[in-house]
Amino acid sequence: MVDVDLLVIGSGPAGESGAVQAARMGKRVVVVEKEPVLGGTAANTGTLPSKTLRETALYLSGYRARGLYGVERSLRHEATVSDFLYRERRVKDVERLRIGQNLQRHGVTVIQGTASLVDAHTVRIRQEGHPERLLTASYLLVATGSSPYRPPLYPFGDDRVHDSDEVLELAELPHSIVVVGAGVIGCEYACMFAALGIPVTLVDGRKELLPFLDDEFSTLLGQRMAALGIQMRLGFTVEDLQMTPGAPLRLTLSGGEVLETHQVLVASGRSANTAGLGLEDVGVTLGTRGLVEVNATYQTSQPHIYAVGDVIGFPALASTSMEQARVAVLHAFGMPRGLSPILPYGIYTIPEVSMAGETEESLRAKGTPYVAGRAAFATNPRGQIIGEQHGRLKLLFHRESLKLLGVHVLGEQASELVHVGLTALVAGAGAQLFMETCFNYPTLSEAYKTATHNALHQLEPRDQAAPVSTGT
Ligand SMILES: Cc1cc2nc3c(=O)[nH]c(=O)nc-3n(C[C@H](O)[C@H](O)[C@H](O)COP(=O)(O)OP(=O)(O)OC[C@H]3O[C@@H](n4cnc5c(N)ncnc54)[C@H](O)[C@@H]3O)c2cc1C
Numbered sequence: 091m092v093d094v095d096l097l098v099i100g101s102g103p104a105g106e107s108g109a110v111q112a113a114r115m116g117k118r119v120v121v122v123e124k125e126p127v128l129g130g131t132a133a134n135t136g137t138l139p140s141k142t143l144r145e146t147a148l149y150l151s152g153y154r155a156r157g158l159y160g161v162e163r164s165l166r167h168e169a170t171v172s173d174f175l176y177r178e179r180r181v182k183d184v185e186r187l188r189i190g191q192n193l194q195r196h197g198v199t200v201i202q203g204t205a206s207l208v209d210a211h212t213v214r215i216r217q218e219g220h221p222e223r224l225l226t227a228s229y230l231l232v233a234t235g236s237s238p239y240r241p242p243l244y245p246f247g248d249d250r251v252h253d254s255d256e257v258l259e260l261a262e263l264p265h266s267i268v269v270v271g272a273g274v275i276g277c278e279y280a281c282m283f284a285a286l287g288i289p290v291t292l293v294d295g296r297k298e299l300l301p302f303l304d305d306e307f308s309t310l311l312g313q314r315m316a317a318l319g320i321q322m323r324l325g326f327t328v329e330d331l332q333m334t335p336g337a338p339l340r341l342t343l344s345g346g347e348v349l350e351t352h353q354v355l356v357a358s359g360r361s362a363n364t365a366g367l368g369l370e371d372v373g374v375t376l377g378t379r380g381l382v383e384v385n386a387t388y389q390t391s392q393p394h395i396y397a398v399g400d401v402i403g404f405p406a407l408a409s410t411s412m413e414q415a416r417v418a419v420l421h422a423f424g425m426p427r428g429l430s431p432i433l434p435y436g437i438y439t440i441p442e443v444s445m446a447g448e449t450e451e452s453l454r455a456k457g458t459p460y461v462a463g464r465a466a467f468a469t470n471p472r473g474q475i476i477g478e479q480h481g482r483l484k485l486l487f488h489r490e491s492l493k494l495l496g497v498h499v500l501g502e503q504a505s506e507l508v509h510v511g512l513t514a515l516v517a518g519a520g521a522q523l524f525m526e527t528c529f530n531y532p533t534l535s536e537a538y539k540t541a542t543h544n545a546l547h548q549l550e551p552r553d554q555a556a557p558v559s560t561g562t
């Protein structure tokens with residue numbers, strides 16, 4: 091007889107979601123969390139803190155008020171780290187409390203301690219000052235997340251060199267910063283610092299910015315980030331770092347350019363938190379950077395051990411981690427369901443970018459005939475009111491069936507607006523849905539109708555000779 095039906099390792103979005111799903115199915119569930127606080131990267135060092143800091147940066151800089159009312163509000167250079175972190179702490183506290191209450195309400199037992207596997211069904215829990223505990227479980231859900239990858243070039247003990255966890259503990263706002271890695275984390279932090287008026291240089295070995303985005307939106311985002319003052323160094327890596335006390339840091343890029351800066355943020359990827367878990371010893375296969383290998387139902391090479399969230403790698407989002415956990419637990423307890431085939435991306439740069447479904451590039455690669463409809467927020471009444479001059483919605487429809495294939499948004503509320511298109515994509519709907527839906531007026535959402543008109547207009551007989559629009 092085992093102690094519990096499901097033992098979950100980790101209380102991030104994946105662990106919480108999996109535990110609650112199993113508890114709702116009447117299972118006995120334990121969550122083991124090594125930190126004294128619940129919520130993992132999402133609540134404590136990643137998603138929510140960074141999104142709260144973004145809002146704070148927008149507020150302190152007066153960014154949203156720029157260009158409105160005929161005045162150009164100047165940046166508040168006197169913003170302190172304490173101003174900057176105040177709301178971040180409050181949001182974190184509320185989220186930790188919410189998670190604890192959610193688990194308690196569902197009868198999930200939370201044990202603080204570091205978990206490792208003794209055998210395929212037994213977990214050892216260690217907590218300093220407490221006797222070791224062993225628990226047996228029918229199923230295990232590994233949801234231990236990931237940590238910033240620390241390239242050996244950077245001395246992370248120095249208070250001028252940070253990873254994305256440490257950047258939340260800044261003693262003062264940097265006078266200048268180089269961000270190494272223009273992935274989602276690097277781009278989001280680069281925008282926040284730039285909005286606060288801090289000189290930012292963003293370095294990435296890749297030439298394209300966020301290459302999973304539709305090209306048009308990647309280019310547009312790059313233009314807006316440059317307009318925010320970010321110096322882009324795409325296609326370059328950092329070859330050397332010189333640190334002299336009392337002098338700026340000197341980073342030598344491939345190509346020879348030397349960047350001088352007060353601080354460095356390294357955001358060049360993450361590694362799975364699997365060290366010391368003992369997974370390999372019980373026959374679970376690990377891949378690069380410690381990632382756990384799983385099948386479509388999130389089973390590892392030991393079928394009763396599931397792994398979900400950042401610990402399995404791409405797409406490594408809070409949103410997808412929760413869904414993977416739900417799907418894994420349903421599978422374990424005999425109610426198999428698939429993960430939604432279309433997953434959204436919300437990128438909280440300044441401006442926000444969000445997408446779901448196909449890009450123009452992926453459609454061209456598949457040879458799928460399509461038509462792109464666009465709507466500019468600058469000519470949308472709500473966009474006018476809020477001073478949104480650069481935002482854009484693009485809808486990609488199948489050229490013959492007019493089924494929606496992709497949705498791309500840049501600008502204010504992009505990560506919210508995308509859900510109208512995402513819902514249509516999941517429902518298999520198309521142009522007709524947007525034509526026949528009455529949208530609130532004035533709203534940015536109304537851009538769905540405008541973009542649909544724009545697409546249909548291109549298919550009208552008088553335009554048939556014109557090529558399908560692919561430009562901006
Ligand atoms: C700066 C930043 C911004 C981000 N922004 C977004 C965003 O806007 N949107 C989005 O969807 N995603 C975002 N993400 C990604 C998101 O945070 C992660 O995808 C998500 O947190 C993964 O959830 P998880 O439950 O798999 O892991 P985590 O949230 O990392 O949780 C894992 C938990 O397991 C615990 N643990 C680890 N090992 C053990 C052990 N041996 N025993 C017991 N407990 C253990 C850890 O302490 C931790 O609490 C961001 C990430 C970062 C770093």
Ligand SMILES: NC(=O)c1ccc[n+]([C@@H]2O[C@H](COP(=O)([O-])OP(=O)(O)OC[C@H]3O[C@@H](n4cnc5c(N)ncnc54)[C@H](O)[C@@H]3O)[C@@H](O)[C@H]2O)c1
Binds near residue numbers: 272437
């Ligand atoms: N809004 C969101 O959804 C959100 C926000 C933040 C993070 N996340 C998730 O967190 C995860 C990690 O993000 P990340 O940005 O750390 O990793 P990433 O892998 O997405 O990006 C790392 C970047 O660093 C670059 N790089 C690597 N080594 C380099 C070097 N030596 N020199 C220069 N550039 C180098 C890579 O080319 C890449 O562009 C991602 O999976 C992401 O989805 C999501």
